[in-house]
Amino acid sequence: MPVIAAANSKGGAGKSTLIMVLACALAEHGASVTVIDADPQRTIGGWSDAADKLPVKVRYDVDEDSIRKVIEEEARKAQFVLVDIQGRASRLMSRVLMACDLALIPLSPSECDADPAARTVELIMECGADSRREIPFRIVFNRTNPSIATTSEREIIADIREAGFPLLKGHLHDRQAYRLMYSRKCSLFDLDETKVSNLDKAKINSQELLEEILTVLREGKTEVVPVIGAEAE
Amino acid sequence: MGKFSDIKKTIDDGAGEGATRKIDVSDFAPVSGSIGRDPSRDDEIADRIARKHGLPGEPVSRVKLVRGSVVMDKVFVQGPITTINRFKELCNDRGGITYAEALKLLLDRYDETN
Ligand SMILES: Nc1ncnc2c1ncn2[C@@H]1O[C@H](COP(=O)(O)OP(=O)(O)OP(=O)(O)O)[C@@H](O)[C@H]1O
Ligand SMILES: [Mg+2]
Numbered sequence: 001m002p003v004i005a006a007a008n009s010k011g012g013a014g015k016s017t018l019i020m021v022l023a024c025a026l027a028e029h030g031a032s033v034t035v036i037d038a039d040p041q042r043t044i045g046g047w048s049d050a051a052d053k054l055p056v057k058v059r060y061d062v063d064e065d066s067i068r069k070v071i072e073e074e075a076r077k078a079q080f081v082l083v084d085i086q087g088r089a090s091r092l093m094s095r096v097l098m099a100c101d102l103a104l105i106p107l108s109p110s111e112c113d114a115d116p117a118a119r120t121v122e123l124i125m126e127c128g129a130d131s132r133r134e135i136p137f138r139i140v141f142n143r144t145n146p147s148i149a150t151t152s153e154r155e156i157i158a159d160i161r162e163a164g165f166p167l168l169k170g171h172l173h174d175r176q177a178y179r180l181m182y183s184r185k186c187s188l189f190d191l192d193e194t195k196v197s198n199l200d201k202a203k204i205n206s207q208e209l210l211e212e213i214l215t216v217l218r219e220g221k222t223e224v225v226p227v228i229g230a231e232a233e
Numbered sequence: 234m235g236k237f238s239d240i241k242k243t244i245d246d247g248a249g250e251g252a253t254r255k256i257d258v259s260d261f262a263p264v265s266g267s268i269g270r271d272p273s274r275d276d277e278i279a280d281r282i283a284r285k286h287g288l289p290g291e292p293v294s295r296v297k298l299v300r301g302s303v304v305m306d307k308v309f310v311q312g313p314i315t316t317i318n319r320f321k322e323l324c325n326d327r328g329g330i331t332y333a334e335a336l337k338l339l340l341d342r343y344d345e346t347n
Contacts, residue, residue: 068272075264076264076265079263090289091283091290099268123286126282131270
């Protein structure tokens with residue numbers, strides 16, 4: 001059921017990579033997953049078209065007029081629906097945000113990426129405010145080095161904390177495996193261990209991130225629906 | 234909603250280094266009806282916010298120009314990509330006329346109507 005979107009109006013922030021990694025990790029643990037590639041670049045669509053077999057279903061027959069219908073359709077069929085959108089704020093993006101249960105904002109740890117990410121957060125909060133429903137979101141650091149945090153990474157973390165925005169504790173690390181699953185057109189879990197350095201670490205990274213995201217989703221599930229005219233205790 | 238502190242615990246819990254363990258996802262199921270919100274109202278809100286922020290309606294992709302002729306002088310025009318795309322589409326629709334020809338066309342049309 002949960003509809004998870006990756007959004008960041010900064011191009012190349014890692015939206016498609018994050019979606020592919022999560023989709024593969026979910027499928028690896030037996031979940032049924034549909035990825036909706038709503039980016040006209042069709043990054044994930046291209047990945048699936050060229051792949052022999054993928055453990056997830058990929059749809060890219062969408063535009064801004066059909067996106068909501070397709071999301072609803074797939075949410076009835078799959079346990080998880082992941083939506084990838086383009087790296088530029090658009091009406092399609094706001095429509096997807098309104099439909100999702102969790103928006104993930106991948107963010108590379110460099111100053112010039114913080115600004116578009118902050119604007120994406122703003123947009124999400126505005127969508128939430130207008131619909132009187134909090135749209136859950138999490139910022140996810142992407143392409144970080146698991147062993148050292150750069151100065152700008154620490155500065156951005158401090159800034160996000162100060163603003164009180166939710167940041168996932170786990171990062172999507174910079175891993176060759178994440179590039180190779182795309183270029184070799186296969187699942188992260190179908191890469192050849194002997195030919196990809198640190199594949200095991202990438203898999204563990206993906207699963208830890210997934211677990212944290214599932215926890216966030218579970219918190220959301222127990223959340224109460226708007227308390228309009230709630231009965232007194 | 235989950236601030237930083239709410240989620241600190243999640244990953245430390247039983248994250249056995251090295252091993253890949255099974256993650257239980259069975260508590261997530263496809264929805265039976267809708268995802269629980271009103272689609273047309275949601276789109277309405279989404280569109281209002283998009284309008285307010287000037288977010289483009291169509292997917293933003295550059296329109297490729299198919300033209301052969303020569304431009305006689307240069308003007309640099311910067312503007313919203315939607316406008317530029319419309320302009321290029323006009324050039325394409327007219328069989329790949331040059332920007333200058335398209336501009337002349339628009340100016341002639343303008344003269345006619347004013
Ligand atoms: N964690 C990572 N490790 C290694 N490479 C990565 C990682 N994240 C992204 N990349 C690489 O960075 C590039 C951009 O990533 P990606 O395509 O996921 O970004 P995007 O936000 O979807 O971009 P766009 O806005 O164009 O859709 C790709 O070549 C991808 O392989
Ligand atoms: Mg992408």
